[in-house]
Structures are given as C-alpha cells and as structure tokens.
Amino acid sequence: MSISGNEIVLIADDSAVIRVLLSQVTRKAGYTPVTAENGRQALSILQSRHVDLILLDINMPEMNGMEVLSYLKTNEINTPVVMISGSGDIEQAVQSLKMGAYEYLIKPVDPNRLNITLKNALSESRLRREVKMLSTAVTNSPLSIMITDLDGSIEYVNPAFTDITGYTAGEVLGKHPSLLKSGSHDRLFYTTLWAKISSGSNWQGEICNKKKNGELYWQYTMISPVSLKSSGISHYISVNQDITGKKKTEQALEKSRKRFRELTELLPQPLFETTIEGQITYANAISFSTFGFSREDFEQGLSYKDLIAPEDHERLNANLRKKLANIPFGDHEYLGRRKDGSIFPVLIYSAPIIQDGVPSGIRGIILDITERKEIEETLRQNKEKYRHLFQAIPDAVIVADRSSGSLVQWNQEARSIFEASDSELSAMQFKDLFPHDVYETVRERFELLARDTTTSFESSIITRYGLSIDVSISAGIFSSAGRDQYIGIFRDITEQKKSEELIRENIRLKNDFISNVSHELRTPLFSILGFSSTLLNDWDNIDEDTLREFLGIIHSESKRLSSLIENVLTISRIDSGKVAYKKELTSPGAIVAEVCRNLSIRAKEKNLELQLDLCPSPPDIDADPDAMKQAVINIVGNALKFTPSGGNVHVGLSKKNNHVQITVRDTGLGIPEKDIDHIFEKFYRVERPEHEIEGTGLGLPIVREIIEEHDGCISVESRENEGTTFTITLPAASATKEREP
Incomplete structure (x- = not known):
C-alpha cells in the first residue's frame, strides 16, 4: 500500500499519448498513476518509492519491458506486472508470462478490460502478501501450530513444534497427534475433546504431552475446526503455548502453599487471613482452641471482630486502616475475646495481602500474652519491692x-x-x-x-x-x-570513728583509773599498814601522844579509803543503772550548810577561807538528800583540793525563776580551756605535772549524774590560775512535775 492510502500504478511507455490515456483510466479507477518514459526510468522509480502494480510496455528505447521484467525476477521484486504490446506477438506474450508477468494486453487497451485486470492483479497481489505474511507469522511463531485432516492425520507443523517436541515435520506428517500422549489424561479427556471439535466448536485447555526424548511438558492448547462453506469441516488447527515453566511454578507454588499450611498448623500461635472487609478466610488449628470456636463456627462465617473485645474494635479498625495505607504504628496490644466471652491480652501483628498491586485482605499472627503479662506484673511488683527496699x-x-x-x-x-x-x-x-x-x-x-x-x-x-x-x-x-x-x-562511720576513739579513750581512762585507784588505794593502805605494824611491833615503847597520833592517821586513811571505795561503787552503780534515788522534800540550805560545816576543818588545815552565803528562805527541792549531799561535797571538796593555801572558796545558795542555784567559786588552779569539755567524763583527770593532787576522775561524773537525775543541770566557768566557778541549778519543789504515787 502507498503512504497516501491509494494504490500506486507505475505506467512505463515511450508514448506520451499512451501514458496520458492509461493515467486517465487508472486515476478514474481510483488508483494513483506514476509514469516513466522507458525501462531505465521505471527502475529508477521502483528503487525510490513503493509501487503496487506496473503497466509495462514491451518495446521501449534504452531498456525494453522484457529487460525490466527480467530485472524484477532476478531481484525477487514481486510487484505484479501487466505487459502492454502493440504487436500481439504470441511468443512474446508467452515468454512474458513465463517470466512472471500477470497479464499481457494488446494496444489499444480496452479501458474496461484494463480496469478488470488492474483489480484482479491487485487483489491477487494483496492475497499473496497476506498469505506470505500469515505463513511468515506461523513459521516464526513461538507457539506450536499443528494442522490435521478430519481423521487427525498431521498435515502441517511449524518450526516451534519441532523446537518444543523434538519431532521434525518429516517424522510426524501423516501420523496421528496421539504419538504425543503422555498418559497423564484418561480416555474420557480425549473423547470429550474430539466430541467438542467434531461438533464445530473450539476446545481449549491444558494438556500434558510427551516429547520425543520422553520428557513431559505442558501446553495450553486451542483447537479450532477449519470449515469450508461448500463441504463443512475440512481440517483442525491446533495452536499450543508451552506452559511447562508456568506449571512448574504453579506446582512449586502449590507445594509451597501446602508446606506453608502444614507449618501454620504446627505453629503454637494463631494465624489468620481475612478479606478486606474483615471476614476470616483462614485460621490454623491453634486458633480454634485459643478462642474456643469450632470449625463449624468458621464455616458459618467469622469476623476478626469476633476475636477482639468490643472496647478495642475502634482502635483495631484504625490500626488496620493505617496498615493498609502503609502508615507505621507501634500499638499492637489488644484484648482478645473467646467464644465464651472471657477476655485475655493478645498481640496482633499483621500485613496486607496484595493481589495485582491492590490490598485484598489481611494476614496476621496473634500472640496470647497472658503468661507474659503475669510475668510482667510479677516483675513490676518485684521491681517496686526492689525500689522500696533500695530506697529503704x-x-x-x-x-x-x-x-x-x-x-x-x-x-x-x-x-x-x-x-x-x-x-x-x-x-x-x-x-x-x-x-x-x-x-x-x-x-x-x-x-x-x-x-x-x-x-x-x-x-x-x-x-x-x-x-x-x-x-x-x-x-x-x-x-x-x-x-x-x-x-x-x-x-x-563518723560516729563509729568517734565511738572507737571514745572507747580507746575510755580504755585509756580506765587504765589510768586502775593505775590511780591502785595508787590511791595503796597510799592509805600503806599508811594504815605501816602505822598499825609499828603499833603492833612496838606498842610498849610508844607514848600516849604518839599512839594517839598514829591512831588518828590510821583513822583518817581509813576514811579516805572508804570514800574512794564509795566513789568506785557509786560510778559502778550508775553505769549499771542500779542507782535508785529516794526523793523527798529537802532543804537545799540545810544540805549546803551541813557540807560546809563538815569541810570547814579541811579548809582550816589548808589555810583556806570557806565562805557560805545563803539567801533568806530558800525553797525546798524534791531530791534524795544523801545523793544531793554527796554532789555538794564533791564540788566543794574539789574546790578545797585545787585551791592553794591562803585561797578562798565561796559557797552560795540563791533562788532564781522557780529554781535553786548552788554556786561554788574558788580562787584555785583553774581548768585549762582544752579540758573544760572533758571534766565530766568518767576517769578524766586534768594533767597537772607540777602539782601532785590525789583523785580518780570520778567525782564530777558522779555529780553530773546526780544533778541530771534531779532534772537539774551543772555548768562550769574557769580561767587557768585564776579560779573556777561551778553552778548547780535545780527546780524548786513547787515547779517540779507531779509524779505518780
């Protein structure tokens, strides 16, 4: 066909008149004429453009029609040629027809005959091209094509048949297609096939055949009857597509699908598939036991909503929409619901089922996390206990x-x-x-x-x-x-360190105490032993004055020894908590006055002035008289002990804000500042290398214990080498708390 859509006729004639006449006829017939003056010009046109038919004059200068025809045959140019001659030479006509000309016309050419000739030649040319095109298509088709007669004898196979089956055309022509049978189909299969095509209908389906080498292959076959109007069905044509690869893929897929189903049935977790609307289409065996549903329930129709508590439906739907829209989310925990209505915690992980690029459903797995939740709760409780214990x-x-x-x-x-x-x-x-x-x-x-x-x-x-x-x-x-x-x-361990230091200090003080007590005990004992031995050994030679002196010394040292032992026993009772104070209304003035009277002799012996200053009508105190007397004796006795000869000791009693104050002030050695905070500690003694003063370090601790047990307090002020003042403050009897009888 021409580019314009009209068929092109090349008119080659050396006569201009003939060219014009023929052009008019062809144009009137609906064709497009192209003219050439001679054969060489005609070939030039053929080489430069497409031509559907050639009207070729035999006798032309330079290159005649026969030479052009010969050129066309040699070069396998199949354009139909109608020869035109003015001589009517029969031999020439026969020769041109042998060389491939379609028709031979004699001048003058009859227009009607020319029209008929052009029409027939072009129709035959078109048919020939179509046949060739169809033949080429069949020959080059990747589909196997077979043509049989009514009895099934093979009359044609294309190359693809040979490529697929291994049989050449020569090996199968005249034979029946049954030579390809694989034995995979029963007789009914073939009977049905032949009945269908014999009735004039098409048959299509999958057939398993056997190649020449015995290998089985699958093909999708379409068999159509070829019918002639005059005689009905004359042939059958079979078009076959090799689908062996597809079948293997399908078989592998089916095998994989079967394996998947078997595996899912073995899994200890429920697996499911649903439609896009949520209808469950598959559930493995454990799903039924987990949720309490039966196969009958499944067959009657179950939705994923039947497996989830109603309060989670909206959230589940929202998450499924996110899943289908490929929007990530991390909320996979829901409340599952069994058939009996009981609730339990689950995790659901799912993915869309994609078919042809479009989501068609949901596939997922359900994890029963009841045990995990119990473990998590136990862990939470343990963690909380640990946190409390850790903080406690x-x-x-x-x-x-x-x-x-x-x-x-x-x-x-x-x-x-x-x-x-x-x-x-x-x-x-x-x-x-x-x-x-x-x-x-x-x-x-x-x-x-x-x-x-x-x-x-x-x-x-x-x-x-x-x-x-x-x-x-x-x-x-x-x-x-x-x-x-x-x-x-x-x-x-700051306090522990202090306690350890205090223990070490107490050990040191006790050691010092033992040493001091030993010394204090030995001194009066040696005096008593010495003077008593002298009296025993030399009684007759001792005069009365010496005897009285010795007995006085023995008596004094015995009192000293008794006082020392009493202090040791007192501090021991205090430490053991065995001291019981017998409190009664007591006159502090009487106690202070008595102590001063008893110690006045000692003051005179040391050439000390002991002064007593009592306020008028001092109030009574609620106290153990003996304990209070011992406390005052220790304070006043210390003042006398540590005040050098010629000094002064002042003892005062006053009333102050419902309290009674006893003040003992001396002009003695004083207490170094570094020792002030320690003088009430048991066994503590102020080191005075230049003064040898007797003592155990128990007097002041005993005083503090007595005073504090009477709801009072004791304080001290001192300057070294200038003197010391002790102040005892006790509540007056009217200010004391009422005690139980």
Missing part, C-alpha cells in the same frame, strides 16, 4: 556504669550523705564521689573484684559542698543489660 536501705547506695563512670542509680540516703539532688547526682561521675587523693585507690579496689563478688574497705567520700566523710564501703561489680556496673554501699 539505711546506708547510701550508688550504682555507676563501669565504662563511662556515670551514676545510674542511687537511693535517698545517697542524696542525703552526698548532699545532692537527683539532677546533681545524675550529672556526676563516680570519681566525683571521692577526694582526688583517694579515688585511684578506691577504683583499684573495685577493679580487683571479679564479677558478682564483693569486698569491704574503709575510705572517705566528699560531699557536694566539699565536706569529707569517713565511710565503710561494700563494693561489688555486676552485669546489667550487658554492661558492667559498680555498686557501692556507703556507711557513714
């Missing part, structure tokens, strides 16, 4: 990351001992807990530990405000979430 530990506890040194956990006591808030501790490093000069030692002690072992040692820590505190550290290393961590339990 009376010692500071710090947990730090071994690698980074960051503090990761601490309790309330840690906040207290380090004087830091949570935010401040979270910003601190493990090394920040210790003074610079001890951190390396502490770190080394931690690093020497094996995992899950502990050790204890003493060190010091530093608070946020720079205060250093002595602590006992119980150290350990443990692993948490794959990371090693230090744990340190810090106990403030």
